[in-house]
Amino acid sequence: MRTLLKDTGSIFIHCDKSGEHIVRAILDQVFGASNFQSEIIWTYKRWSNSKKGLLPSHQNIYFYSKSKNFKFNTIFTSYSETTNIDQILQRRTRDEHNKSVYDKDSSGNIKNGDKKKGVPLSDVWDIPYLNPKAKERVGYPTQKPILLLERILKLVTNEGDLVLDPFCGSGTTCVSAKLLNRNYIGIDKSSEAVELTHERLVNPIKTESNLLKKGRDSYVNVDKDALSYLNGIEYNPVQRNKGIDAILLEQYENSPILVRVQKDGEPLDQAASLLAKAMKIKKSKKSILIQRAIENNLFENMIDFKGMKIVLSPALQISHLIKKS
Numbered sequence: 001m002r003t004l005l006k007d008t009g010s011i012f013i014h015c016d017k018s019g020e021h022i023v024r025a026i027l028d029q030v031f032g033a034s035n036f037q038s039e040i041i042w043t044y045k046r047w048s049n050s051k052k053g054l055l056p057s058h059q060n061i062y063f064y065s066k067s068k069n070f071k072f073n074t075i076f077t078s079y080s081e082t083t084n085i086d087q088i089l090q091r092r093t094r095d096e097h098n099k100s101v102y103d104k105d106s107s108g109n110i111k112n113g114d115k116k117k118g119v120p121l122s123d124v125w126d127i128p129y130l131n132p133k134a135k136e137r138v139g140y141p142t143q144k145p146i147l148l149l150e151r152i153l154k155l156v157t158n159e160g161d162l163v164l165d166p167f168c169g170s171g172t173t174c175v176s177a178k179l180l181n182r183n184y185i186g187i188d189k190s191s192e193a194v195e196l197t198h199e200r201l202v203n204p205i206k207t208e209s210n211l212l213k214k215g216r217d218s219y220v221n222v223d224k225d226a227l228s229y230l231n232g233i234e235y236n237p238v239q240r241n242k243g244i245d246a247i248l249l250e251q252y253e254n255s256p257i258l259v260r261v262q263k264d265g266e267p268l269d270q271a272a273s274l275l276a277k278a279m280k281i282k283k284s285k286k287s288i289l290i291q292r293a294i295e296n297n298l299f300e301n302m303i304d305f306k307g308m309k310i311v312l313s314p315a316l317q318i319s320h321l322i323k324k325s
């Protein structure tokens with residue numbers, strides 16, 4: 001591959017954890033340590049497994065160039081939430097003590113800086129793993145997401161450039177190159193892989209990642225107020241479920257204990273119905289409904305909800321106490 005690469009070309013190597021450290025040493029020998037550019041950490045969320053030890057949730061990709069003259073297109077990403085955008089938009093200079101200070105005009109006003117493009121892409125890439133049901137999946141065990149290959153290709157190639165993957169497997173590199181108008185050559189010793197690559201090239205299917213489009217934070221739609229009622233108890237917050245806000249870590253007779261907090265303006269029997277439905281689906285034998293609003297005829301309505309306990313919110317308990325006294 002080193003022989004075949006152009007002077008401006010780069011190589012990206014992925015190997016699993018059994019051999020990556022050896023691959024890195026070989027790459028240093030072949031390409032020269034000074035041509036090592038980055039170790040890319042491709043990270044993704046995984047379901048937990050029961051194996052002892054840390055849950056593996058990243059892969060390493062080594063990026064080497066053939067020479068210092070390698071082609072590189074900087075990709076910019078957005079600033080972190082903690083960045084003070086106002087501050088970075090203002091021009092800075094050094095004072096007589098070489099300290100970084102705001103640059104000011106003759107009237108003492110702070111000068112604005114050049115247009116900011118964002119932060120250059122880092123070497124940690126959060127790209128979802130192809131889930132088993134993804135449309136893009138072709139059933140090849142080591143298939144990589146097109147999004148990952150596209151990012152690599154955008155970094156070091158332009159339209160019309162030639163990309164080579166000598167271990168193309170299901171052909172993800174070739175498909176990504178085609179989608180980005182690059183030329184490509186794929187090689188694989190398995191005729192099945194070559195056939196599959198041909199098929200994919202005829203009809204490239206790419207799974208859009210809503211996670212990447214909308215950002216991880218957009219999925220965090222837990223009811224934070226509701227969860228504040230559970231401070232001090234161990235629980236898992238539940239997202240995107242109309243019936244429950246949390247599931248306790250503690251179980252009851254091998255079944256999950258579900259929690260719902262009555263929402264603003266929600267009648268208690270409606271909250272209870274939703275919780276009861278969730279209990280049925282999750283095969284839960286015990287649930288807790290936290291009541292936040294005063295209701296009449298509570299017991300008449302509640303009689304049917306087996307296994308459900310109603311707990312009064314502290315505010316409601318206090319208001320009852322005040323009434324009694």
Ligand SMILES: C[S@@+](CC[C@H](N)C(=O)[O-])C[C@H]1O[C@@H](n2cnc3c(N)ncnc32)[C@H](O)[C@@H]1O
Pocket residue numbers: 140142143144145166167168169170171172173187188189190193
């Ligand atoms: C990890 S897979 C590549 C998967 C690919 N990145 C994808 O997204 O589908 C490695 C591939 O290398 C092929 N391979 C292994 N040894 C080879 C060799 N000596 N020459 C050509 N291909 C080889 C295997 O058949 C396998 O398809």
